[in-house]
Amino acid sequence: MMQNDGTIEFHAKAGVFVQSNTPITLTDLDRAFDLYTPFIGATGYALYHMLVRELPYNTRLDAREDHNFILDSLNVSLPDFVKVRRRLEAVGLLTTLYTEDALGEIYTYQLFAPLDVDSFFKEKLLAGLLFKYVGEERYLTLQKRYATQGQPNVKGDNISAKFLQVFKHDTGTSLPTFEAKASHGKIEIEDNFNFENFSGLVRGTTIExxxxxxxxxxxxxxxxxxxxxxxxxxxxxAISLDTHDVDEKILQQVMRQNRTTVVAEPEVSQPVQQNRSREMLQLVQDAKTLAPNAFIEDVKFKKGGGFVTRNEYYFISKMIKDVRLKAEVVNMLVWYELGKRNRDTVNVDTAETIANSWLKMHVNSAEAALDAIEKYQPSRPTKRNYTKKVTRVEPQMPSDTPKSKPATSVDEVAEALAELKKLNIKTKN
Incomplete structure (x- = not known):
């Protein structure tokens, strides 16, 4: 982007994003046509009207249009467009914001409704411009057009009812009061993120x-x-149409569908120990510069593939939003599970246990997390020697098998032999 002599020069392929904090109605457009067109010009009004019409459709930055659609629709050149846009900026109908992302330059045109009639004619600069361009006769005509509607003079006594004549005031009514809860500490915002500017760019809801x-x-x-x-x-x-509130689940879905691996601006790195290997130094640098969703995808890619599970997304969100760990510390926690322990997915129970200990140790950087990982030795169950008492179990015979008789005594054997002799049966001793 170049800025010379009060003009901003840019390429027509730069992206366009339109935003407005309040709805701009047809009545606002009529008032802009009557009171502003004389000094912003017909093309200026056409540009303002066109941008207002684009508000409901210009929401996705990754699918944004460039300035060519404006130039072609209004049949103006790029220099003329800049002049007309600057007129809208000067009279308070438009604010231009500039930024860049991975797709290139972005110009955000924030629209404002024209002043109400009373404020307009009290604003000497705007009223003076109107008088200069339309002359006294037209100026007075416009004043009358936007003056009191109906009869010019109203006579009579005011006999309107008062509030207490119609409604009973209950002095015993106690209105509910809202006490703001004490904040437990806001998430630390990086220097390159301004929540107030962000709030002003969101459409369809309020800053509150x-x-x-x-x-x-x-x-x-x-x-x-x-x-x-x-x-x-x-x-x-992700703004709900009925409540005009943020639907967090829808926003998470949108973020996952459009997740990006854009590298954040690197912070000033803290001195690291010189005895680190080159691989560990690179790991610390990646943890400090990559967003958590990009970091976990990068770790899984280096391991040969795999996707980020729903539980892993939830775990990362919980560590940052609820536990309030820094992003680089969460990245090191993810690396410990996937890289150090060579797991396919993050074991949430183990990771939460480690995160709890890191909070007590005040681990607030990737270097400190790596130190904690190198010192951490997961507890293992103590081995116990169990002496098993061997007992010999005699096999049980089936129930239909006759049981063996107890051993026969010597007297019984002699008696049996005697019986055999009587029968003349030869026996051997």
Whole structure:
């Protein structure tokens, strides 16, 4: 982007994103046509009207249009477009924001409704411009057109009913009061993320409702490594039409479908121990610069493939949003499970146990996490020697098999031999 002599020059292929904090109605457009067109010009009004019409459809940054559709629709050149746009900026109908992402340059055009009639004619600069361009006669005509509707003069005594004449005031009624809960500490926002700017870019809801989801939204920024404009585009897709509130489940689905591996701006790295191997130094650098969703995908890719499970997404979100671990610490925790322990997926129970111990140890950097991993020795169950008492079990004969008789005594044998002799049967001793 170049800026010279008050003009901004850019390529027509730069992306366009349109946003408005309040609905702009047909009445607003009529008022803009009557009061602003004389000094912003017909093309200026056409551009304003066109951008207002694009508001419901211009939500996805990854599928954005470029400036060519504006230039072709209005049949204007790029320099003329810049001049017309600057007129809208000067009179408060438009604010232009500039940023870049992985797809290139983005110009966000934030639209504002024209001033109400009373404020417009009290604003000497705008009223003076209108008077200059339309002359006194037309100026007075417009004043009358937007003045009191109906009869010019109203006479008579005011006999309207008062509130207490119609409604009974119950002094015993106790209105419910809302006490703001004490904050347990907000998620630390990186220097390159401004929650206020992000809130101003989200369409379809209010800043107050966004503030209720602040921790969740900031965790989405940390986990997926997206900037304010990109996150605002995704959040606008997750606004409920009936409540105008953020649906966190839908936003998570949108973020997963459009997840990116954009590398975050590297922070100033802390001094690391010189005895680290090159592989470990690279691991620490990746943990500090990659968003958690990109880091876990990178680890699985290096292991030969695999996808990130629902439980793993939930675990990462919980560690950042609820436990409030830094992103680089969560990355090292993921690496310990998938790389160090060579698991296919993160064992949530083990990882949560380690995270709990790291909180007590105040582990707040990738280097400190690596130190903790190298010192950590998972407890193993103590081996016990069990002496088994060997008992010999005699096999049981089937129930229909006759049981063996007890041993015969000597007297019984002699008696049997005597009986045999009587029968003249020869026997051997």
């Amino acid at each position: 409702k966004l503030a209720q989801h602040r921790d969740f939204l900031v965790s989405m920024h940390v986990i997926y490594g997206v900037d304010e404009v990109t996150l605002a585009g995704y959040t606008s897709q």
